[in-house]
Amino acid sequence: MLMVVKNQIRCTLLALKYGIMKEMLNRTSFISNVLFMILNNASMLIQWLVLYSLKDNIGGYSFKEVMLLWGLAASTYGVSRAFFASAFKLSDTINKGKLDAFLVQPKSVLLNAITTHVSSSAFGDIIFGFAMVFFYGFSLRVFLLFFLFTVTGGLILVSIAIILGSLAFFLENSEIISDNGNNLMVHFATYPDGIFKGVTKILLFTLVPVGLANYLPIQAIIEFNITKIVFVLLVTSFIVFLANLVFKIGLKKYASTNLMSARV
Amino acid sequence: MNVIEVKNLSKTFKVKIKEKGLKGSLKSIFKQKYKTIDAVKDISFEVEKGEIIAFIGPNGAGKSTTIKMLTGILYADEGSIEVLKINPTKERKRLAYEIGTVFGQKEQLWMHLTPYDNFKFFSAIYDIPEQVAEKRIEKLKILFELNDFIDTPVRNLSLGQRIRCEIVASLIHEPKVLFLDEPTIGLDPVVKENIRTLIKRMNKELKTTIFLTSHDVGDIEKLCKRVIIINHGRIVLDDSMENLKYHYLNKKIIEVKMKEKVNLDDEEGITILKDKGYNLKIEVDTQYKNVADVIKLLDPDKIIDINISNIPLENIISAIYKNEDK
The missing domain is CATH 3.40.50.300 (P-loop containing nucleotide triphosphate hydrolases)
Known part of the structure; x- marks a missing residue:
């Protein structure tokens, strides 16, 4: 069992290495993608700076706390897209019969299918996210917690993408649902949760679990709340398990196609 | 072994069917129809x-x-x-x-x-x-x-x-x-x-x-x-x-170059594929006529050149596909 896990990790790391190598084929494009993404994220600082010049507290967050939230949103987005970019194209992979190549290999179909592409600009998001830790006020505890929640948040985003992508096993043209769902996860992540009330707030901790990927972790970092830390870890494990289960059930309905395709 | x-x-696939045009597309929003295809x-x-x-x-x-x-x-x-x-x-x-x-x-x-x-x-x-x-x-x-x-x-x-x-x-x-x-x-x-x-x-x-x-x-x-x-x-x-x-369709192709014209019309088991006067390409169904009989029919003394070959595999396979379609 241990050997199986070790070999799977070896393959996944190799796939990621080759994905990064592909992105680095054009050095100028790679570097500019990373830099422009950092700049793009940084430009939002101005918007918040203007808002906080008018008000000290927005939705229970100070300026520095909002920046930390923005940083976590960027780094979770970055981790999910940098290493698992193909999870966000899963419905296309299923619809075009591209799972065939992974099904004839003795490894995890899901893991292989979601690690075939790497997004270079997402590295800019990760760098920006960690820079916000320094902006907030660096301490080893904050840094380690931020790192932990970057991983859990990234896993939640990928898991949601897998669940939405797996709809392609059951529905036609599910790409639109998948894209909208993934976009919702990003759009809500950058606003302080205090501004949301009632049903919206419930939705943000259930159907669109931005709260579990971003809001709760930020509260856990700020308050250093062990209960919240453990809760985030448990919920992340559950969502990852659920994503695996949905994909596994869907795979039984996989119909493949005879469309010509290449692994590019 | x-x-x-x-x-x-056996394997079946469920395929969505839609009526023609925009009307069909609109109808399919409210009522979706499927048909089952027996792939295997x-x-x-x-x-x-x-x-x-x-x-x-x-x-x-x-x-x-x-x-x-x-x-x-x-x-x-x-x-x-x-x-x-x-x-x-x-x-x-x-x-x-x-x-x-x-x-x-x-x-x-x-x-x-x-x-x-x-x-x-x-x-x-x-x-x-x-x-x-x-x-x-x-x-x-x-x-x-x-x-x-x-x-x-x-x-x-x-x-x-x-x-x-x-x-x-x-x-x-x-x-x-x-x-x-x-x-x-x-x-x-x-x-x-x-x-x-x-x-x-x-x-x-x-x-x-x-x-x-x-x-x-x-x-x-x-x-x-x-x-x-x-x-x-x-x-x-x-x-x-x-x-x-060699056995499934029992057919041979004969290409001959003759000294003079021959008439093979209405001969049972013979299909003329090409007739260019002295040059002839025929298909022989050996269930009705064997190759030796065909050569006799052509008259060996009048044959300048002859080539006997099996029917191309492609034709055999196509014939099997077509027979099945019927």
Whole structure:
């Protein structure tokens, strides 16, 4: 069992290495993608700076706390897209019969299918996210917690993408649902949760679990709340398990196609 | 010893149907209609170790669906499959270590990597230790003559070179059974011939059982000793190539150059394919007339030149497809 896990990790790391190598084929494009993404994220600082010049507290967050939230949103987005970019194209992979190549290999179909592409600009998001830790006020505890929640948040985003992508096993043209769902996860992540009330707030901790990927972790970092830390870890494990289960059930309905395709 | 055993295998697909035009599209929003397509209907067959078997049929006959069920890509609705005594549905990963697959229409290689890097990646997929992988790559490099382009990114290779690399990638773990789904699609005749030679050599040297689907009669004729024809999801013929060629349709083609014109109209068992005065091309149905009788009919003294050949395999296969369609 241990050997199986070790070999799977070896393959996944190799796939990621080759994905990064592909992105680095054009050095100028790679570097500019990373830099422009950092700049793009940084430009939002101005918007918040203007808002906080008018008000000290927005939705229970100070300026520095909002920046930390923005940083976590960027780094979770970055981790999910940098290493698992193909999870966000899963419905296309299923619809075009591209799972065939992974099904004839003795490894995890899901893991292989979601690690075939790497997004270079997402590295800019990760760098920006960690820079916000320094902006907030660096301490080893904050840094380690931020790192932990970057991983859990990234896993939640990928898991949601897998669940939405797996709809392609059951529905036609599910790409639109998948894209909208993934976009919702990003759009809500950058606003302080205090501004949301009632049903919206419930939705943000259930159907669109931005709260579990971003809001709760930020509260856990700020308050250093062990209960919240453990809760985030448990919920992340559950969502990852659920994503695996949905994909596994869907795979039984996989119909493949005879469309010509290449692994590019 | 059988390496593949298929019993009463069936697979259906549910396909959405829509009426024509915008009206049909609007209707389908409120009421969706589906029809069931029987892709594979109750087929059974066995393949012995070391065989090169052709699994052929017209488009949509059920070839790829069958291959996909044999390799664990698709689940069967009914029936049982055993490949090397392994159930592909229940033990997909275990089976994957024992089989190799090449889909001519779907590339498995990473386009930006060199064939060598791809082979290293596939070695990792199959848990092959570094040193063993190096030795196998070296051996396959020689067998498939990859030396000139093993360090060139796959995207810069010609189609023929790429297919050779696809086959090597599928052989890196030394599979016992190799599934080739239209491996020579889109290749020029020289490259096709090259690939066929390599497949034959691989079968001889590595004792690999080969399950081949192809629309190219040359692939079938030159590689396979046994052929299974599938049409409309059912097996319509499972026979040796010998029998298929010489007994199934019992037809011969005779091309003659005559000293003077002959009239073969209304002769039973003879079909005139071409009549250019002194040059004649006829098809003889040996069930009604044997070749010797035809030569007598032509008058041997008046024959300048004669060529007797078997009916092309392509025509035999087409005739089987057409008969089934009727």
